Amino acid sequence: MIFKPIIKTDCNKFFRKSLRKINLYSILKISKIISCKSLLNSSSIEDLFICWHLDKINNNWISFKINTNKLFCEVLDLSNKRLEVYGQRTKFILPKWSWLLRLSLSDSNIYMCVNTRHICCNTRKLISLEKKLLNKNWFTGLRVAQSELRRINKTIIWDTTYNNIKLSPILLWNINQIINCISSIQVSYNFLQNIGFRSIGCAPCTRAVDPNESSRAGRWWWESFRKLGLECGLHKI
Ligand code: SF4
Numbered sequence: 001m002i003f004k005p006i007i008k009t010d011c012n013k014f015f016r017k018s019l020r021k022i023n024l025y026s027i028l029k030i031s032k033i034i035s036c037k038s039l040l041n042s043s044s045i046e047d048l049f050i051c052w053h054l055d056k057i058n059n060n061w062i063s064f065k066i067n068t069n070k071l072f073c074e075v076l077d078l079s080n081k082r083l084e085v086y087g088q089r090t091k092f093i094l095p096k097w098s099w100l101l102r103l104s105l106s107d108s109n110i111y112m113c114v115n116t117r118h119i120c121c122n123t124r125k126l127i128s129l130e131k132k133l134l135n136k137n138w139f140t141g142l143r144v145a146q147s148e149l150r151r152i153n154k155t156i157i158w159d160t161t162y163n164n165i166k167l168s169p170i171l172l173w174n175i176n177q178i179i180n181c182i183s184s185i186q187v188s189y190n191f192l193q194n195i196g197f198r199s200i201g202c203a204p205c206t207r208a209v210d211p212n213e214s215s216r217a218g219r220w221w222w223e224s225f226r227k228l229g230l231e232c233g234l235h236k237i
Contacts, residue, residue, distance in 0.1 A: 024053060024170070027155060027169040028053060028054070028058070028169065030156070031058070031137075031167055031169075032057075034137050034165055036137035036165060036167050037054075037058060037061045037062060037137075038062050038137070038139065039051060039054060039061065039062070039138065039139040039140075040064050040066075041063040041065050042065075043078055043079065043190060043200055044193075044198075045179065046141030046142075046143060046178055047063075048182065048188075048189055049170065049181060049187065050170065051063055051082075051086075051187075052185055054139070055086070055089075061089060062089055062091055063082075063090050063091070064091050064092075064093055064132055065090065065091070066093045066124070066125050066128065066129060067092050067093065068095065068124035068125060068202050069094075069124065070202035070203055070204055070205075072190075072200065072203045074190040074191055074192050075192070075200060077190070078188065078189070081188060082188075093129060093132060094128065095124050096128075099124075099127070100123070100124070102123075103119070110204065110205065111222055117220065118232075118233065121232035121233055122233065124202075125232055125233075125234065126233050129234070134162050134163060134164070135163050135164055136162075137166075137167070138159075138162075138165075138166060139168070140166060140167070141168070142170075143170055143171055143172070143173055143175075143215075145173075145174050145214070145215075146214060146215040147214045147215065147216035147217075153171075154168075155167065155169065156168075175215065195208055196208030196210070196218075197218065198215035201219055205219060206218055206219055
């Protein structure tokens with residue numbers, strides 16, 4: 001695995017330029033006013049990019065990482081590296097062991113039935129997350145271009161699930177813009193990204209995608225009922 005060093009100095013010029021160019025600055029300013037400081041970090045390059053900006057403007061930001069106990073080793077390695085760099089700003093959310101033990105017998109069924117798969121997502125991700133996000137405004141790295149099935153078109157929305165405001169500052173960015181910026185500021189990301197894993201979830205449920213596929217096409221790819229099948233339930237489509 002190749003880790004690029006995280007360089008936290010000499011980036012101010014790029015920072016100011018990128019903020020002007022993409023109007024991210026105004027969104028981040030709004031985030032301060034509404035006390036939005038949590039980022040749900042999936043270890044995608046989108047989330048890593050937002051983290052980098054947050055670290056420049058907000059002293060109180062926190063990044064949450066859900067450890068479903070099914071993550072790729074590369075993702076865990078990167079998360080540990082980030083823990084070293086960002087310390088207490090990186091929090092891991094773990095599902096309760098008793099929930100996981102109950103689930104393990106039916107684990108293999110995630111490939112057979114959408115409902116069973118949703119039970120797994122619910123248990124490993126959503127229940128633990130609810131406490132963290134309820135009534136607390138949050139950032140996401142959502143982009144419209146990630147999937148043709150996501151009908152998300154607003155940068156700032158009221159999220160009825162968690163009773164909070166959801167900010168998606170890079171909603172209209174394309175993948176090349178993100179890659180260019182990440183390379184310029186030399187933020188470390190995991191090797192999977194280089195071999196086609198453009199949306200990274202749990203290892204059993206994520207495959208690499210071809211260049212002509214959308215980023216989300218590699219998530220739960222075996223499900224035939226695609227319109228419902230490409231989400232875990234965190235974001236409403
Ligand atoms: S993505 Fe797969 S392994 Fe992860 S919680 Fe959902 S069904 Fe379970």
